[in-house]
Amino acid sequence: MAEKLFLEVVTPQKSVVSEEVEIVVAPGSEGEFGVLKGHTTFLTSLKLGTLRYKGADGKERYVFINGGFAEVLPNKVTILAESAERRKDIDVERAAKARERAEKRLASKSPDTDLIRAEAALRRSLHRLKIKDIK
Ligand code: ATP
Numbered sequence: 001m002a003e004k005l006f007l008e009v010v011t012p013q014k015s016v017v018s019e020e021v022e023i024v025v026a027p028g029s030e031g032e033f034g035v036l037k038g039h040t041t042f043l044t045s046l047k048l049g050t051l052r053y054k055g056a057d058g059k060e061r062y063v064f065i066n067g068g069f070a071e072v073l074p075n076k077v078t079i080l081a082e083s084a085e086r087r088k089d090i091d092v093e094r095a096a097k098a099r100e101r102a103e104k105r106l107a108s109k110s111p112d113t114d115l116i117r118a119e120a121a122l123r124r125s126l127h128r129l130k131i132k133d134i135k
Contacts, residue, residue, distance in 0.1 A: 005037035007053055009063055009079040016084045017063060022054040024077050026070055035077050042072050048123055050131055051079065062087040062131050066124055083124075090128050099125035 007024050009017040025034045027049025051063040068081035102122035105113050 003037070004075060005035070006076045007079070008076065009051065009065075009081060009084050011068075011081050011084050013083075016081075016086060017053075017079075020056045021077075022056070022058070025052040026077070026079065027051065027065060028070070035072055038074050039072055041074065044070050044072075046070055046079070046081065048127055050127070051084075062134055064090060064128050064131050085128070087131050087134065090132050092129065092132050095125045095128040095132070099129065 004020050005022070005024070007017055007019060007021045008015070023034060023036055025032055027047050029045040029047045032049075033044070046065055046068045048066050051065045052060060053063075054060050064083075064085050064087070065079065065081045066083040068079060068084075070080075071078045098121055102118045102125060105118040106115065106122065
């Protein structure tokens with residue numbers, strides 16, 4: 001069995017997490033899945049959601065994931081996300097403004113509104129706020 005499990009979370013813009021972990025729980029598009037070291041290799045897509053992991057210090061941490069892919073190897077989990085932030089880096093004011101913008105667009109019922117885009121923005125903002133709310 002592999003000695004350690006490493007977690008890498010990257011987006012096109014930045015590296016969000018790069019550390020040794022005990023366990024990772026990720027929002028797979030077919031449902032949430034958990035990974036411990038020594039897990040069988042697999043590849044899956046991810047949906048918008050919360051990635052949880054326990055660091056080497058035993059503390060549970062939360063990361064917002066806006067869809068993407070996960071590659072699971074016995075000693076490494078790599079997450080490629082469209083966007084992602086650690087809970088501590090989520091800017092509540094920015095998420096609240098994004099929610100307001102999206103709600104206004106959806107309420108305007110203008111034929112120019114891209115409803116799918118506005119709904120996706122609303123989902124991202126609501127989920128960011130939800131993660132910030134975790135006690
Ligand atoms: P906004 O309309 O506020 O830009 P968004 O949902 O459209 O929000 P994304 O496209 O998901 O933003 O992300 C763009 C970049 O901004 C990413 O690097 C993401 O991590 C960052 N980001 C977006 N919203 C927040 C937030 N509330 N707090 C911290 N970082 C954020």
